[in-house]
Amino acid sequence: MNQINQEIRQCQNCKADFAIKPEDFDFYEKIKVPPPTFCPECRAKRRMAFFNERILYKRKDSKTGEIIFSGFSDDKDLKIYDHQLWWSDDWDAMDYGKNYDFNKTFFSQFLSLLKQVPLASRSFVSPINSEYCNNAGYLKNCYLVFDADNCGNVLYSCMLHKSKDVLDIFYANNIELCYDSFMIWDGSRIFFSSYCDNCLDIYFSKNLTGCNNCFGCMNLRNKKYHIFNKPYSKEDYQAEIKKFDFSSYNGLQKIIEQARNFWLKFPVKFREGINNTNVSGEYIADSKNVINSYDVSGCHDLRFCQIVIPPASDCYDYTDWGSNADRIYESSMCGRDIARLSFCWDCYKTVSDSQYCFQCHNSHNLFGCVGLRGKQYCIFNKQYSKEEYEALAPRIIEQMNSLPYIDKKGRAYKYGEFFPAELSPFCYNETIAQEYFPLTKEQAMEQGYFWKDPEPRNYQIDLTTDQLPDNIKDVPDDIVGKVIECQHQGKCNEQCTEAFRIIEPELAFYRRMNLPLPRLCPTVATTNDSSNATPSSSGSANASAKASLAGVRPQPKLIRTLASTSTEIVPAPTPLKPATPPTAPRLFIASSATLEKLSEQP
Incomplete structure (x- = not known):
C-alpha cells in the first residue's frame, strides 16, 4: 500500500486546486502512470470532447x-470509410506504419498518423435494418438510435x-411500448414519466x-x-382516466403542466x-x-467515471461503455472484453494492454496506433x-x-495525459461535452476547443407546427414524409435542426397509442425543464458544468436527428414490423383499461 x-x-487547465488521495496514488502506481495534471472535471470534459454521441452527417466516403x-462532418481533415468498407479486408491499416521520430513530439506524430489512416464512419456492431444509428450494437429495425445495444423496433x-417497441426514450433498460420518458427500468407502457422502476401502465x-x-x-x-397519488378502485380509476384526452396536443400540454405542478409539492x-x-x-x-x-x-x-455499464471494475477516468472492462484509465468509448487500456478512444472487442490508440479492435500490446484489427506488439x-x-515503448x-x-x-x-483537445476529430458543440459542460462559442475557442457553426439547411417547409392537426384522429396518411418546421424555428440554443418529418412506423405508433404528433424537432433538449433532473441543494436544477456532471444532464426531448449538413431529411428505413403485444416483465400485473384508452384507433 x-x-x-x-x-x-x-x-x-482551470487553475483550481484538486486533491489526489492515497488510494489514487495506489492506482497510478499499479498501472505505472504519473498522477494527472488536470483536475477530475477538466479530465472528464476533455474526454467527452472526443465523443459525438448522436450527430450524423452526410459526407463522401474517402475511398x-x-x-x-x-459521425464525422465533411470538413474534417480525416479519411473516413463507410463502416462496412472499414471492417472489410479491402485495406490494411498496417500499410500506414511509420518509424517513431525521437526529434518530434509524440502527439504531433500521432496527429499525422491520424490524418492518414482511415477511420470508420460510425461505431457500430452487427446492425440489422438499422443503418441510421451510431455508437450502438446488436440493433434490429431501429432508426436514429444512439448509444444503445440489444434493442429492436426502437425509434429516436x-x-x-x-x-x-419504444419511441423518444432517453436512458432506459429492459422496457417496451414506452414513449417520451427518461430513466426507466424494467417497465412496459410508460409515458411522459421519469425514474420509474419495475412499473406497468404509468x-x-x-x-x-x-x-x-x-x-x-x-x-x-x-x-x-392511483391518480395524483389518490387511490381509486379499479372501476373508478378506469372511469377517471377516460376524462383525460391524450389524443389532443393542446389537451396533452395541459395534463403535462398539471402533473409537473403536482410533482413540485x-x-x-x-x-x-x-x-x-x-x-x-x-x-x-x-x-x-x-x-x-x-x-x-x-x-x-x-x-471519476461516467456512463459505464456492467460489468466494469478497477477503473479511473473512464467515459462511456464497459461490458466487461477492467483496469481502464483515461479512455472513452471503449468496451466489450477490454483490459488494461490507458488513453484510448473507440477501442472495443477484446483489446488489452494498449495505450494511446484510436479505433483499434481485437488486439493487444499496441502503442500509438490507429485502426488496427487483430494485431499485437505494434507502435x-x-x-x-x-x-x-x-x-521501444519505454523509450517513447x-x-x-x-x-x-x-x-x-x-x-x-x-x-500520462489523455489526447489534447486539438486532436479531437469533433468540434466541442458536436460532443456530449456541450451537454455536461455547456460553453458559448467564445468560451470554447478560448479554452482551446474547436467550434462548428450551423450550416444552412434550406429545408423546403411543407407544414408549420400550427398547421398540424391538434388530434391524432385528424392526421392524414400523407403526413408521412412531409417536412415540418420545428416549433423553435432554430432560434433556441438546443441544437435545433429546424425541421423534422414523421415516418411510417412513427405514425403507426402514435395512432396505436392515441398520442398527438410532436411539435419539436428531435434534438431539442429540455434544458429549461428541470422536471427530469435531480435538483441541487438549493432546490433548483443547475445547468452549470459541475451540476451537469453531477447528473443534471439535459435530457433530449427527442433524438430524431437530421443529417446536419444535408438539405434533405434522413431517409426512413425499411418499415418496421408491427409491434407485438408486450411480454409482461417480471413482477408485473396484467395490463389495465388505461392501455385500452391509449390504444384506441382513430
Missing part, C-alpha cells in the same frame, strides 16, 4: 466517393439497452417503484390505481441510485466502491517483435516526458 499522503495540486452517413432514442409520473396503473403520481411504492431524493455500497455521485445502481462517478450500473471500484502501426516492442514514454507536446494554450502534454 502506498504511504503517500493526500496532495493538493493546481489544475494545469469510393459515395455519399455515406457518418438514446442510452438504452435490451428494449423494444403516465405523467415520477419516482415510482413496483407500481401499475398510476397517473400523475410522485414517490409511490408498490401502488396501483413533493421532496426529491438527494441522489438517484439503488442497491449500492459506498458510492458517491449520481445515477448509480447495483455498484460498490464507485466514487465521484455518474451514470454507472453494475460496477465496482471505479472513480505507430508498425509491427515489432515482443522484445523490440518492450524495449521517456521521450514524451523530455519533449512534451505544448498545445496552443500553452498546456504541456507529457506521458
